[in-house]
Amino acid sequence: xxxxxxxxxxxxxxxxxxxxxxxxxxxxxxxxxxxxxxxxxxxxxxxxxxxxxxxxxxxxxxxxxxxxxxxxxxxxxxxxxxxxxxxxxxxxxxxxxxxxxxxxxxxxxxxxxx
Amino acid sequence: xxxxxxxxxxxxxxxxxxxxxxxxxxxxxxxxxxxxxxxxxxxxxxxxxxxxxxxxxxxxxxxxxxxxxxxxxxxxxxxxxxxxxxxxxxxxxxxxxxxxxxxxxxxxxxxxxx
Numbered sequence: 001x002x003x004x005x006x007x008x009x010x011x012x013x014x015x016x017x018x019x020x021x022x023x024x025x026x027x028x029x030x031x032x033x034x035x036x037x038x039x040x041x042x043x044x045x046x047x048x049x050x051x052x053x054x055x056x057x058x059x060x061x062x063x064x065x066x067x068x069x070x071x072x073x074x075x076x077x078x079x080x081x082x083x084x085x086x087x088x089x090x091x092x093x094x095x096x097x098x099x100x101x102x103x104x105x106x107x108x109x110x111x112x113x114x
Numbered sequence: 115x116x117x118x119x120x121x122x123x124x125x126x127x128x129x130x131x132x133x134x135x136x137x138x139x140x141x142x143x144x145x146x147x148x149x150x151x152x153x154x155x156x157x158x159x160x161x162x163x164x165x166x167x168x169x170x171x172x173x174x175x176x177x178x179x180x181x182x183x184x185x186x187x188x189x190x191x192x193x194x195x196x197x198x199x200x201x202x203x204x205x206x207x208x209x210x211x212x213x214x215x216x217x218x219x220x221x222x223x224x225x226x227x228x
Contacts, residue, residue: 033215040221041220042218042219045216058215092157103160105157105158107155107156107157
């Protein structure tokens with residue numbers, strides 16, 4: 001059984017640029033959630049995708065957007081990067097729309113914005 | 115809105131000693147409760163969860179937690195820690211049966227000393 005995989009693992013961008021982060025969900029999971037974890041803090045919910053549609057969104061501006069593909073993999077896109085976007089971005093997959101809270105996390109993509 | 119407070123940001127503990135990590139939450143509706151562990155440079159792994167039933171929940175690696183509805187707490191305990199338990203621990207809340215996002219606390223860093 002393949003777990004959740006994320007790419008890239010590390011990347012550096014400058015302010016104003018755009019970034020795309022990718023996530024492959026665990027086999028059999030149809031739900032993908034994205035979380036932002038700033039240094040020294042707990043993860044914060046960005047949004048969730050279920051059956052290719054956004055199924056809930058946290059308190060993040062519209063420049064954070066996402067996609068889910070028919071194979072349930074997902075992308076997180078961030079436009080007009082700001083310094084505060086520097087963080088570990090975690091993808092988590094689950095079944096049943098994530099309602100039991102048992103999320104399976106990838107190791108994250110660490111984004112540094114200079 | 116729900117919130118999760120982890121009262122200790124860091125907990126140093128000697129090997130084979132017991133440890134307790136405190137977690138309090140606020141919510142106006144019923145909740146599901148979780149503890150996740152994050153080892154260095156890794157994603158989050160589920161330790162245990164409370165959905166319903168017995169308020170004492172046992173998880174992996176010898177951890178257990180007790181749900182106390184009147185005190186809105188979900189403290190995590192382990193009677194004897196190992197060096198390998200050095201990690202960051204996050205308490206999280208899922209609000210209601212229809213909830214689809216986890217709200218995390220700020221984390222507690224456990225450092226096990228020999």
